Amino acid sequence: MAITLKVNGQSHTVNVDPSTPLLYVLSDELAVRGPKFGCGLGQCGACTAIVNGAAIRTCVTPVSMAAGKEITTLEGLGTPEKPHPLQQAFIDEQAAQCGFCVNGAILTAKAYLDKNPRANEKDIQQALSGVLCRCFSHVRMYKAIAKYTGITTSAAASKGVAR
Amino acid sequence: MKNAMNRFTLEARAALQQAGLVHGLEKPDRESGAGRGPAPQNGVSVPAFSRRDFLKSSGALIVGFSILGNRNARAQFGPAAAGSPPAGQVDSWIAIGSDGRVIAYTGKEELGQGIVTAQTQLVAEELSVPFEHVTLIYCDTSMTPDQGVTSGSQSHPSNFNRANLAQAGATAREALFQMASQKLGVPADRLTAWDGVISVKNDGAKKVTYAELLGGKKFAMAVNPNAKRKPVKEWKVLGTSVKRQDFPEVMTGRFEYVHNVRLPGMLHGRVVRPPAVGARVMSVDESSVKDIPGVKVVVKKDFVGVVAEKQMYAAEAAAKLKVDWSAGTGLPKQSEIYDWLKKQPSRDALMVDSKDTEQALASGATVVKATYRHPYQKHAGLGASCAVADVQGDKAVIYSPTQGVWHQRNCSAMILGLKPENVRVIFRRGSGCYGLNGADAVTFDAALLSQAVGKPVRVQLTRKDEMAWENFGFAFVLEQRAALDARGNIVAWEHESWSPNRGGRPGLGNPGNVVTGNLVGFEPQPFQPAPAAQPQRYNNNLNGIPSYVAGRVAAKDQGTGTVKSEKVLTHVVASPFWTGPLRSPSRLQNTFAHESFMDELAAKVKADPVEYRLRHLRDERVIDVLKGATKLANWEARPSPKPGNKRTGVVTGRGVACVAYEGDNGYTGIVVEADVNQDTGKVSVRRIWVAIDAGPISNPDGLRNQAEGGALQGMSRALGEEVTWDNEKVTSIDWRTFHSLPLGFDIPKMESVLIDRPDEEATGAGETAITVMAAAIGNAIFDATGVRIREIPLNPERVKAALRARG
Numbered sequence: 001m002a003i004t005l006k007v008n009g010q011s012h013t014v015n016v017d018p019s020t021p022l023l024y025v026l027s028d029e030l031a032v033r034g035p036k037f038g039c040g041l042g043q044c045g046a047c048t049a050i051v052n053g054a055a056i057r058t059c060v061t062p063v064s065m066a067a068g069k070e071i072t073t074l075e076g077l078g079t080p081e082k083p084h085p086l087q088q089a090f091i092d093e094q095a096a097q098c099g100f101c102v103n104g105a106i107l108t109a110k111a112y113l114d115k116n117p118r119a120n121e122k123d124i125q126q127a128l129s130g131v132l133c134r135c136f137s138h139v140r141m142y143k144a145i146a147k148y149t150g151i152t153t154s155a156a157a158s159k160g161v162a163r
Numbered sequence: 164m165k166n167a168m169n170r171f172t173l174e175a176r177a178a179l180q181q182a183g184l185v186h187g188l189e190k191p192d193r194e195s196g197a198g199r200g201p202a203p204q205n206g207v208s209v210p211a212f213s214r215r216d217f218l219k220s221s222g223a224l225i226v227g228f229s230i231l232g233n234r235n236a237r238a239q240f241g242p243a244a245a246g247s248p249p250a251g252q253v254d255s256w257i258a259i260g261s262d263g264r265v266i267a268y269t270g271k272e273e274l275g276q277g278i279v280t281a282q283t284q285l286v287a288e289e290l291s292v293p294f295e296h297v298t299l300i301y302c303d304t305s306m307t308p309d310q311g312v313t314s315g316s317q318s319h320p321s322n323f324n325r326a327n328l329a330q331a332g333a334t335a336r337e338a339l340f341q342m343a344s345q346k347l348g349v350p351a352d353r354l355t356a357w358d359g360v361i362s363v364k365n366d367g368a369k370k371v372t373y374a375e376l377l378g379g380k381k382f383a384m385a386v387n388p389n390a391k392r393k394p395v396k397e398w399k400v401l402g403t404s405v406k407r408q409d410f411p412e413v414m415t416g417r418f419e420y421v422h423n424v425r426l427p428g429m430l431h432g433r434v435v436r437p438p439a440v441g442a443r444v445m446s447v448d449e450s451s452v453k454d455i456p457g458v459k460v461v462v463k464k465d466f467v468g469v470v471a472e473k474q475m476y477a478a479e480a481a482a483k484l485k486v487d488w489s490a491g492t493g494l495p496k497q498s499e500i501y502d503w504l505k506k507q508p509s510r511d512a513l514m515v516d517s518k519d520t521e522q523a524l525a526s527g528a529t530v531v532k533a534t535y536r537h538p539y540q541k542h543a544g545l546g547a548s549c550a551v552a553d554v555q556g557d558k559a560v561i562y563s564p565t566q567g568v569w570h571q572r573n574c575s576a577m578i579l580g581l582k583p584e585n586v587r588v589i590f591r592r593g594s595g596c597y598g599l600n601g602a603d604a605v606t607f608d609a610a611l612l613s614q615a616v617g618k619p620v621r622v623q624l625t626r627k628d629e630m631a632w633e634n635f636g637f638a639f640v641l642e643q644r645a646a647l648d649a650r651g652n653i654v655a656w657e658h659e660s661w662s663p664n665r666g667g668r669p670g671l672g673n674p675g676n677v678v679t680g681n682l683v684g685f686e687p688q689p690f691q692p693a694p695a696a697q698p699q700r701y702n703n704n705l706n707g708i709p710s711y712v713a714g715r716v717a718a719k720d721q722g723t724g725t726v727k728s729e730k731v732l733t734h735v736v737a738s739p740f741w742t743g744p745l746r747s748p749s750r751l752q753n754t755f756a757h758e759s760f761m762d763e764l765a766a767k768v769k770a771d772p773v774e775y776r777l778r779h780l781r782d783e784r785v786i787d788v789l790k791g792a793t794k795l796a797n798w799e800a801r802p803s804p805k806p807g808n809k810r811t812g813v814v815t816g817r818g819v820a821c822v823a824y825e826g827d828n829g830y831t832g833i834v835v836e837a838d839v840n841q842d843t844g845k846v847s848v849r850r851i852w853v854a855i856d857a858g859p860i861s862n863p864d865g866l867r868n869q870a871e872g873g874a875l876q877g878m879s880r881a882l883g884e885e886v887t888w889d890n891e892k893v894t895s896i897d898w899r900t901f902h903s904l905p906l907g908f909d910i911p912k913m914e915s916v917l918i919d920r921p922d923e924e925a926t927g928a929g930e931t932a933i934t935v936m937a938a939a940i941g942n943a944i945f946d947a948t949g950v951r952i953r954e955i956p957l958n959p960e961r962v963k964a965a966l967r968a969r970g
Contacts, residue, residue: 017475024474028431033423034416038546038594039626040478043898046545046594074416087414094406094864097872098275098595099413100420100546105906129907132898134545135275135595136875138910140868158871158913 003067007032008076018064022056023047025063026073034074034103038132045104045131049073055111074103077110086110089144097135104131105141113149121151247309247569253338253382255308256331257286259373263359265290265297269328270310271318272302273409274566274596276929277865278318280407284861285323288393288401289332290339290373291356302568302590312567312668314598314744316828316927323861323925325388333390335382342376395859395921404864421591424551424562426619431474432612433481435467436628436678439491439891440739451485460484461615466682468612470620478625491891494739501536501640504661509734511695514707515714515722520644520730523655527646531767535643535756536954537937539886540636542745543901546594547629548601552609553619558585563606564593567668571603574674575610578683597876599634599677599743603669607679630901631893632678635886636745637662637738641756646728651768653779655728656712658756662749663738664690678741690737703826706750706934707731709757710823711779723782723823740886740893746876747930750824751937755881755955758820758938762803763951771800772819772942782823784830784856784920789821791854791916792832803942804949810969813840815849816947820935824927830856830918831931833874835911837943844963846944848878848911856918857928863917870915870932877936878911879904883956902958 004013007030014029021040026032026049035058038046042057049058050072058066078084083091086106096102105128112127113119119127124145133141139158145151248255248268258266267286273279279299287294301307310321322328336356343361344351347369355364362370395402412418437443447467449460458480461468469480495503524530551562552575559581565571568588576583593602605624613620639662646655666676666687674680675687701714701721708714712729714722722729747754765775773793780786798819808814816839821832836850855870883902887895895901937955945951950965 016473020473020475027423028425028474031423031425032416033419036420036422036546036594037549037623039898040547041626041897043626044545074414078415080411080415080417083411083415090414091406091410094410094868096275096407096410096413097277097868098545098592099410099418100544100594102414103416106414125907125909127907129905131906132545132903133906134543134597134876134903136872136879136904137868138875138904138906139871139913141906142910159915 003063005030005063005066005071006069007071008073014063016063018062020063021059022049022061022063022066023058026058026071032073032075036100036103038100038104043130044101045108046101048104048107050107050111053111053114055108072107074107077106084110086144086148089147090141093140093144093147095140095144096137101131101133101135105133109145117149119149119151124151247304247307250308250310250327251385253331253334253384253386256328256386257290257335257382259377261374263292263296263372263374265292265359267297267299267328267332268307269299269301269322270308270313271322272313272566272590273592274313275592276869277407277862278313279409280405281319281861281865282322282328283408284400284403284405285329286332288398289329289336291336292359294400294405296359304568304572304586304588309569312570314566316824316930319857319861319925319927320828325392326386329392330388330390331386333392334384334387337387337390338382338384339373339376343371346371346376401861402859402863404862407865419591420546421551421562421564421593422546422549422623424591424621426551426553429551429619429621430470430472430616431477432468432470432609432620432622433477434608434622434624434628434679435469435481435484435486436632437465437491438488440494440893441492442488442490445487445489447487448485452480452483455480455483459616461612463611463615464682464684466611466679468608468622470612470616474623494888494890494892496890497888500638504638504640504663504736507663507736508692509661509736510691510693512733513695513698514702514731514733515698515712515716516730516732517715517728519728520655520657523646523728524644524657527654528649529647529651529767530644531647531764532642532644533760533763533953535639535641535759537639537641537752537755538955539638539740539742540745540880540884541630541633541886541895541901542597542600542636543630543633543903544594544596544600547624547626548593548605549621549623550602550606550609551619551621552606552613554579554610554614555617557581559587559610559613561586561588561606561610562591563588564591564596564602565606566596566599566602570668570670571606573671574603574669574680575607577672577685578607578674578680579610579614597746598636598748599668599745601629601633604632604677604679607674607677607683611679611683627896630896632741634666634677634741634743637664637742637749637752639749639752641753643756643760645760645764647764647768651770653711653726653764656709656726657730658707658709659732659734660707660753660756661734661736662752663740664735664742665738666741667743676743695732705733706753706757706822706825707733708826709761710782710785710821711761711776723785723826724779725781726779747824747934750822750930751877751880751934754820754822754934755937755941758822758935759941759951759953762818762938762942762945766803766945769802771802773798774800776819776821785821785823787918788830788832788854788856789819790832791918792821792834792852793819795854795914795916796834796850796852798834803946805946808947811841813838814947816943816945818939818942818944818946820938820942822931822934824931824934827926829927829931831870831935833932833935833939835936835939835943837940837947839944839947839962841948841966844959844961844966846882846940846957846962847909848940848943851911851913852915853913853932854916854918855928855931856920857931858923858925859921860917860919861925866917866928867915869929871913873929873932874913874936875904875910877933878940880933881937881940881955881957883958885956
């Protein structure tokens with residue numbers, strides 16, 4: 001059936017089975033690269049998109065539930081030339097290795113911080129408790145989030161010296 | 164320049180697309196975000212046109228090798244026939260465009276470790292151009308030199324020392340200086356170069372550009388092993404923390420992972436793996452999926468897959484397809500695995516043997532023995548593996564996240580029954596790799612399904628496919644025996660280990676080393692039990708030999724320590740599961756046993772664990788990383804356990820460990836401070852201090868990133884990661900049953916010190932910090948509680964049980 005999706009401010013009409021996971025529609029029908037297949041079980045965050053302000057797991061969300069709602073993917077925050085400040089903080093802190101997880105990390109943090117601008121370190125940890133990064137760029141991601149929010153975290157206090 | 168390059172890429176793509184040379188990716192549109200994905204940027208994601216096309220279009224007439232095949236008919240297959248350019252020729256590595264842009268080719272790929280940025284720095288440095296003026300193309304079997312596999316901490320040593328990319332760059336620079344010298348009539352030693360211009364020192368008006376010098380010609384010369392590398396003290400680009408050039412696209416969702424590759428007419432595939440280890444296909448009921456639109460079922464021996472137009476239908480069909488499988492072959496009981504390992508027929512190796520350890524152990528003032536256990540673990544990349552293959556008749560183009568495109572080409576050819584020269588494998592980054600994950604298997608899956616349906620097929624593994632069937636990191640049981648003299652010094656050290664093995668990297672001819680190859684009928688490389696021979700040469704590649712022994716082989720002490728009575732015996736046995744290299748394979752398990760045992764010995768004689776290590780070390784670089792980490796941590800000299808800690812509640816301890824990775828391929832020392840909650844058994848690492856020496860530092864921030872990620876990954880592996888199984892199948896199949904530390908935990912504060920060694924050779928870096936974490940945490944638990952836990956993972960249940968036994 002025809003479903004209209006509003007992705008990063010643009011409307012698209014797709015003809016798909018309404019039970020199709022939103023992830024497949026975004027990546028296969030609309031060639032959106034931000035959300036990624038991690039587990040297909042809603043356990044890791046790689047497929048995250050922001051729908052009407054909330055970070056959701058698109059791999060377990062039927063496309064029909066997103067119809068007509070505002071969908072924001074990693075592409076929708078900023079561009080390589082003009083990244084969103086949170087994306088810029090991730091670039092500045094070099095907060096990734098393979099980068100497969102940053103979609104989940106950035107969008108989950110973004111959605112949470114939009115609603116909870118006064119969040120403290122524990123709150124942010126709690127918000128990211130369902131997001132995985134297997135390269136373990138955790139220290140840098142917290143540094144980037146700290147840079148974006150101005151919150152100091154113990155991980156963000158990490159440092160290095162060369163001699 | 165970057166814009167010019169992008170424009171070239173886009174124009175070339177358009178032209179080639181028109182000529183049928185390149186698959187039609189989406190129309191580039193970088194602004195809208197949604198909808199069409201952007202074109203690959205900065206040259207690293209060059210689509211399937213040929214090396215010659217690429218160079219021609221950039222104005223450089225450099226063709227290092229011949230082009231075969233008919234360009235008009237499926238021409239993207241054509242260049243594959245040429246194979247890789249010869250590694251001994253400069254043109255295989257370096258080309259100069261008419262605009263002065265440097266194009267470099269490498270066989271070492273970006274897996275997330277930052278090696279592409281570092282290699283780009285290297286080329287920029289050797290050719291004296293800004294970082295932005297180099298385009299690096301990597302790992303395409305028809306464009307880049309064959310450098311085997313990107314693995315084993317070998318990229319930095321291979322390409323940054325006296326061969327390959329570094330030496331080709333140095334040769335190219337010398338050649339350009341010679342040409343400039345002739346053209347300008349000035350001796351080469353009076354010339355200087357920057358930004359593609361060679362000028363006379365103190366007379367900048369006399370100059371010539373690289374593009375003018377080459378005049379559209381290729382270098383046409385062999386890589387000169389004597390060409391002089393740029394001295395470290397003159398480095399402008401190397402040695403600096405250049406940022407990863409892929410990150411602006413990664414962070415904004417534009418980067419093309421293999422999961423994002425889309426070909427025209429591409430279908431979606433899923434596989435149906437056996438329900439139990441060793442189960443075989445008896446029959447497949449295709450009618451069970453007949454009501455799912457457009458599904459094609461593919462069966463080849465024990466390989467079962469489905470293809471559909473929509474990914475959802477492929478997933479549905481894979482879940483619903485009725486396959487009658489035979490019973491599995493059964494698995495040893497997980498609770499008895501370590502005893503089981505020791506009872507199997509084994510292939511043995513002696514790494515060192517002074518032939519006097521038995522006597523020393525019989526007569527030592529004190530003898531200490533301990534057994535350590537390390538479970539099977541897994542790579543478990545965040546994204547389940549994916550690949551895209553287009554097999555048409557007798558030719559194939561495959562987009563793969565493999566670590567070895569050339570090996571993959573050979574093995575895919577074997578599986579498909581094609582000639583290797585008719586298969587082109589192009590690397591596209593997958594999810595984080597850490598070794599032999601599902602990347603090679605899924606590439607075979609995609610190739611098989613594409614061949615069966617005659618169309619391009621993208622295969623996405625499920626989480627369970629990935630986690631149940633990847634090649635796991637080796638389980639290990641390790642025995643340590645040491646004799647101490649009256650002063651507490653070690654006088655003899657015996658180490659004996661058992662580890663299981665099945666399959667591994669497919670290499671050039673063993674597709675059966677991973678699950679898919681085996682399902683279609685290829686056997687894994689055979690396992691033959693064999694007795695150990697006396698060691699002929701020193702090889703501590705697996706870190707079986709502890710850092711503290713002399714390592715005497717061929718009448719020469721070659722180890723990093725002082726203990727002269729030494730024996731290291733290893734047993735490899737057949738594994739019930741697929742195994743393969745997982746970041747720091749065997750090195751991590753051996754180091755866990757060595758560095759834990761060293762701590763036990765120090766405690767036995769009430770020595771400070773750092774002082775005790777230093778007492779038995781003689782290698783300056785190991786000593787320096789150990790001292791570097793302990794100095795950073797303000798280490799207080801005292802024996803473990805820490806005096807005064809209570810026996811309930813949360814207590815804090817510190818642990819140390821160090822290693823010469825693979826004997827001489829990277830050095831690290833680490834100190835951790837950990838809390839142990841004695842009521843719950845939970846261990847929380849609070850602080851990490853790490854020192855790393857990887858030779859001359861190519862990119863300090865990149866090295867630090869590896870140290871930080873390695874330390875935390877090592878921590879996750881030490882504290883929670885373990886493959887589990889029942890009597891027939893793997894049961895750790897998702898993130899509920901396999902425990903990786905998420906982003907939301909108390910992340911330790913980490914401090915690192917990078918020890919620069921400008922006069923040494925470049926070593927590996929990515930596997931150093933991870934290697935020492937398990938021991939350092941175990942030592943910290945002992946320091947905090949007085950309890951020694953000799954089995955990984957150090958999870959709350961195990962810690963609590965050990966504390967209960969302490970009383």
